[in-house]
Amino acid sequence: MDHWKTRFGFMLAAIGSAVGLGNIWRFPYITGEYGGATFLLVYLVFVFLLGIPLLLAEFSIGKAGQKDAVGSFKNLAPNTKWHWTGFMGVIGGILILSFYSVVAGWSLYYLYSYVTGQFTDVTPDGFGPIFEDWISNSLSPLFWQVLFLGVTLLIVVRGIKGGIEKANVLLMPVLALLMVFMAMYVLTLDGAWEGMKFLFQPEWSQLGNPDLYLTALGQAFFSLSLGVAGMLTYASYLKEKDRLPAATVGIGVLDTVFAVIAGIMIFPAVFSFGLDIGQGPPLVFITLPSIFASMPMGTIVAIIFFGLLTMAALSSAISLLELPVSFFSRTVGMTRKAATYMCTSIIFVLGIASSLGFGIWSGVGIGDKNILDVIDFVTANITLPLGAILMAVFVGWYLDKEQAIKNSEIETPVVANVWYVIVKYLAPVIVLLIAIASIFVL
Template sequence: MKRDEWKSRLGFMLAAMGSAVGLGNIWRFSYVAGENGGATFLLIYIFFILAFGIPLLLTEFSIGKAGKKDAVGSFMRLAPGTKWHWTGVMGVIGGTLILSFYSVVCGWSLYYLFHYLIGDFWTEPTGGFGQSFENWTSTTWEPLFWQFLFMIAVVLVVIRGIKRGIERANLIAMPALAILMVVLAVYSLTLDGASEGLAFLFTPDWSQFGNPQVYLAAMGQAFFSLSIGIGGMLTYASYLKSNDRLPTATVGIGIMDTVFAVIAGIVIFPAVFSFGGDVTDGPPLVFITLPSIFASMPAGGLVGIGFFALLVMAAYSSALSMLEVPVAYVHRTLGLSRKAAAIVCGTVIFAIGVTVSLGYGIWSHVTIVENKNILDSIDYITGNYILPLGTMLMAIFVGWYWTKDQAIKRSEINTPILQSSWYFIIRYIVPVAILVIAITSIVDK
């Protein structure tokens, strides 16, 4: 049977942007930036996106486009008889693990959207949003119900395949997301404390530039946000037609992803400053701080609907790309139909997600890494080990396993100066930098 492919390059670009723009840009970006000094973090983050993220995204795309198979199969085809396919296996595991905790947070977002829609969250619940968030996430069945609902929606689209499922969904979701974000940002800018929020986001504290933790956080966030190192972008690129060119699409996706993060910052920080929230509130910023702010602002209920609709939509298109990684693999290797593969993978991911969700309730005493609960542990393992390692291996594969000619030809870069800069970054800078940052972080601990 002929392998599925994108109908148009625009369809691919929107889907890849959909993959990149997700909870990472809104939920994760806002609290990591909040905890790491705002503007200083933003500058270093942009540096990592431009210097490492975009070149690496191109690396992952070129492996997928040349391999024309899923994350594991592409490596097998390009490097037969070697162990390189383990990089793909790691991607499949990474994508599966990230989606397992991602789907829990998606379930929470869906629950919030529902409660904004029925008007429940328009005013602060008794005991406050913090208390209600804790009470609710520690129950057993309800969070699982919302997570299940979310996973069903993801599985249903992935079953339909690339052209009819993922491409179509993103064709609607991405433009809608962009419009919604701009509307919310404009609204945020009209708030009284907007200038303070903007200063936090755009006026760097120069003393923070010597802090290694900010670099670590910025690099991790850049990889997470661009969805690199987990094989999702590789798999998406494997459905490209051979005349669809990579470099401009890659730069476009990298820039759009960053613009979305900055706009998310413009939506969130002015609101936090205007209404006396705390930017260092961490992961609950979006589920506790923002709802309290919405409750105290005029028309806050409507803003809440807009915001959580945005979060669900962004998360949805990212989840599609993460589910596609194991589905493409299982579909090819186990000979299952796409439908069966999507149901099997969706069920496994949901099952892992159940443990993550229970980690907020009856299993809250379970810790895996240090004293972190199940969600934080999986986020930690994937973010600090699997993503950087996966990205580094892909860079080494392209920079050292391929010949220079092969690498440059498959990157499809035309300009000589860009060709050599890209190759130099991938071959030398990325592996060394990831190693140095990893070692520094271990020593720092």
């Protein structure tokens, strides 16, 4: 069977999955909408208290189950319904990639437009109309989405060692360098300090907003790629000797560092140019280009930024595609090639809806949410927490304690016990409370 060549290769691929549009596109605009530092604080608590322990639980299912999202549960819990958890993940992964590839397509289009010089003469206030005009087209955004999905397909079809691992070993170091460079550059701008205050100085009164908790939970799980069994799938390709705990902590910490750096990169820039922080999804597609347009060497900085965004999106999209491909090839019995082409086609067709939701289908949606917003909301705030909690309940309540701890590969007994209590009691209770609170608020 196909495996990661090294544990380091697995780590890079898992970091590649975690670090993506979630950090650089979703985290800043949501943090902007929810007031900055207070949101960041709740988010950080969720990542460290729940996210990382649950990520280890998810990894442990894949590593012990040795198969895809569905097959791993069938191996560990034969003749039960637990594999439906994995099946929900497969559907969730397909839905996430359907809108994720739309936004990734925007990023690719921006990259292309900067490289070919089409954006060089646009004035700072010209990007709002440019973006609105362009996404309301039916065909052009779909073209870029297909192109992005095509690249993803070409990597996934080559398998774990030959495709996914190689791509990530190349992408991730470049990504890290570009990002640190961008953040340092932005901090030299006038007024950067206001942005740092927004990101790091909490306003306690906002802690009373119940909506904040579900959004922070969803963002934490989305960012860690937690709860859809994509990480489970990646862990199933590990060799027996490669241990989980340290890798899990490393992945969780790095994903968080990337999100905070993205914040440091974006908020100071937004404040120093006096732009609107609460813009929602277009934030990095309207606000940042306006900033680039008024900077010296802005085009180069823009090329670096959208190159970065596209690469980060690609390494996450790879994991989102591998999730259903792994299910259809290992449990259903299709060839990898057929599974990859089929899944990519399904994802593209579903993605059309999210894309057209910015144009001819802009009337379709719930409240002020368009199709993309609805799919994003449902997957991040419902599917992921539900999936993660089902996995926690599986590890905490279905498996016996000895088995669960053995699968987690934690060697220090105290740490193992703390982890077990979080997975078995704390995480399900907190998520349940947030779910109940949200139902009353909605």
